[in-house]
Amino acid sequence: MKTYGLIGFPLSHSFSKGFFTEKFEKEHIAGHQYETFPIPAITGFPALLAEHPDLCGLNVTIPYKEQVIPYLDELSDAAANIGAVNCIRFKDGKKKGFNTDVIGFRNSLEPLLQQHHTKALVLGTGGAAKAVMYALQEMNIPYMVASRTPGNGTVAYSSLDQAIMEAHTLIINTTPLGMYPNVDACPEIPYEFITSRHLLYDLVYNPAETLFLQKGAAQGAAIKNGHEMLILQAEASWDIWNK
Known part of the structure; x- marks a missing residue:
């Protein structure tokens, strides 16, 4: 066995x-x-x-x-x-x-990208965020990192203004905020500046539509959860084990 x-x-x-x-x-x-x-x-x-x-x-x-x-x-x-x-x-x-998070994230994100998705805002600084940043570097997409507490090249959620939000049309949540059972939580960013040009990607997959994604969709943004990324990273693991 x-x-x-x-x-x-x-x-x-x-x-x-x-x-x-x-x-x-x-x-x-x-x-x-x-x-x-x-x-x-x-x-x-x-x-x-x-x-x-x-x-x-x-x-x-x-x-x-x-x-x-x-x-x-x-x-x-x-x-x-x-x-x-x-x-x-x-x-x-x-x-x-x-x-394999890198592979899963990149392969899941790439088909959704439009020409105007030229800059990304990464929410969170943990291991998942590092994988996302590595994938963005591979795709030549410059990014800014935001979290609750600023430092080390990271800006605070509270310092995100309209100009920053409008320039960064790809927003990726790498935090567990909003994951079941804490479905009423989300990163505290100014959602009022999100538009139909934005793409919001959440690594969380349970629930299928987090509060982060709901708030983005309400502003007309395209949204995507982390379910496909999980499947793709799992398949990548299987390929690695059986090489």
Whole structure:
């Protein structure tokens, strides 16, 4: 039996387990299973590997995308540049970290881009934000980063004015704000300056339409949630494990 899985904490809402279990059934991939491994601290990672020596691949979710790196033998270029890992391949006794969020995000975003989507506003500064920034760099889209607290090249939500909002027609929420069950939360940006020229992209997929996306749609913006990105990054993980 080939075992794959997901580490993170907590793991009450795991997209990956459902996705891969369904994939194995639908595509008649026998002898494969996908499990969730909630570990309360990353220091439990070596014990998990010792307990499951047959692991073929792991996905990594919050809060361990950055914390897991010291436990790995190698990193892909993207993972090294981003400083975050969401996919681990076990091969020839080595643990190599990859970042498939970049692939999922880029492939999901590109078909939606219009000629006027020339600048992006990235909301949040975590591991997911780093993957988004890396993808934007690959696509040659300049970006500004905003969060609740400014610093290190990051501006505060409160300092976003009409000129900034109108110039940055692509707005990406990389924070968990608005994710179920906290559906009444959203990044505190001036939504009144959003127009029909804007594209709002939310990495959150549950609920399908977050308050962030609802507020954008109310202003006539195009919107997209993170569901397709998740599917694409999961498929990218599968490709990496089976290379």
